[in-house]
Amino acid sequence: MNNRFVLGIDVGGTNFRIGLVEQNGKLYNFTIESSSILTQSDNPFQSFKNYIKNYLQTYLNGELMAISVGFPATVSKDKNKIYSAPNLAGFNNINISEHLEEEFQVPVFLDRDVNYLLMYDMIVHNIHQKGVTVGFYIGTGFGNAIYINGEFLSGKNGVAGELGHIPVLHSKELCGCGNVGCIEIYASGKALYRIWELNFKDTEIDEIFMKYKDSPVLKDFIDAISIPIATEINILDPDNIIIGGGVVNMKGFPIDYFEECIFQHVRKPYPALNLKYIYSLNNKEAGVIGAAYYAFARIQKI
Numbered sequence: 621m622n623n624r625f626v627l628g629i630d631v632g633g634t635n636f637r638i639g640l641v642e643q644n645g646k647l648y649n650f651t652i653e654s655s656s657i658l659t660q661s662d663n664p665f666q667s668f669k670n671y672i673k674n675y676l677q678t679y680l681n682g683e684l685m686a687i688s689v690g691f692p693a694t695v696s697k698d699k700n701k702i703y704s705a706p707n708l709a710g711f712n713n714i715n716i717s718e719h720l721e722e723e724f725q726v727p728v729f730l731d732r733d734v735n736y737l738l739m740y741d742m743i744v745h746n747i748h749q750k751g752v753t754v755g756f757y758i759g760t761g762f763g764n765a766i767y768i769n770g771e772f773l774s775g776k777n778g779v780a781g782e783l784g785h786i787p788v789l790h791s792k793e794l795c796g797c798g799n800v801g802c803i804e805i806y807a808s809g810k811a812l813y814r815i816w817e818l819n820f821k822d823t824e825i826d827e828i829f830m831k832y833k834d835s836p837v838l839k840d841f842i843d844a845i846s847i848p849i850a851t852e853i854n855i856l857d858p859d860n861i862i863i864g865g866g867v868v869n870m871k872g873f874p875i876d877y878f879e880e881c882i883f884q885h886v887r888k889p890y891p892a893l894n895l896k897y898i899y900s901l902n903n904k905e906a907g908v909i910g911a912a913y914y915a916f917a918r919i920q921k922i
């Protein structure tokens with residue numbers, strides 16, 4: 621019998637990652653490319669399609685079951701198009717799923733990248749699909765995914781879980797999303813980069829927690845990322861809390877102080893007295909494998 625694969629693609633603002641994945645999660649021909657080969661072309665979506673075509677011609681050795689793509693973006697309720705991807709030009713408002721289905725004649729799944737990261741973490745950590753699981757991924761931006769009783773929370777328009785864009789009182793700073801005063805301005809890798817530029821430029825950015833974790837600016841930063849997390853915990857009282865992303869995985873990241881900050885902001889006695897965190901390892905392949913897990917689960921329901 622032919623091997624069966626899902627093509628998983630994890631498109632980020634800087635790089636995109638692609639690989640063929642079997643149902644058991646085994647990954648083949650994993651490749652990382654610069655996203656600039658898409659965004660700097662005259663027609664980013666056409667370049668994306670061509671890239672997929674060449675990739676499949678080169679590597680596919682078996683049956684293609686589906687294509688599953690994650691974007692750092694808000695995605696429509698019907699999971700066909702991207703509404704807004706501030707860090708990735710040229711993909712907004714195109715019927716991506718429809719065009720790819722037409723071209724490759726397989727089901728195509730399109731969703732927010734954080735949903736696929738959470739899918740991966742739930743499977744790796746053996747988390748039961750019942751109950752409420754939330755994922756917080758602090759990378760360039762502040763990503764959030766919410767999974768309730770077997771489904772991602774999608775919302776009326778498909779854009780639920782934009783926790784990075786809750787407003788901060790009295791803030792006048794402009795966010796990449798176009799609004800003013802979003803918490804992501806203070807609670808993200810972008811914010812940490814700004815702190816580094818202003819205060820610690822004599823040190824490599826990767827080292828700042830090792831050297832300066834007790835400095836007031838970094839303590840404020842840790843408190844800032846704890847606020848949206850505590851907010852969602854107060855609203856949902858989740859069964860499982862997964863925390864990951866490049867910032868949390870930096871050397872010397874002060875986990876104890878971070879958890880102390882969350883504790884301070886959540887309601888007492890509960891959920892405060894019953895908090896447990898699962899930390900997601902910063903696995904480069906997670907978005908690709910998670911996308912494929914999601915597609916295999918969906919194909920079985922069709």
Ligand SMILES: [Zn+2]
Nearest residue numbers: 785795797802
């Ligand atoms: Zn915003």
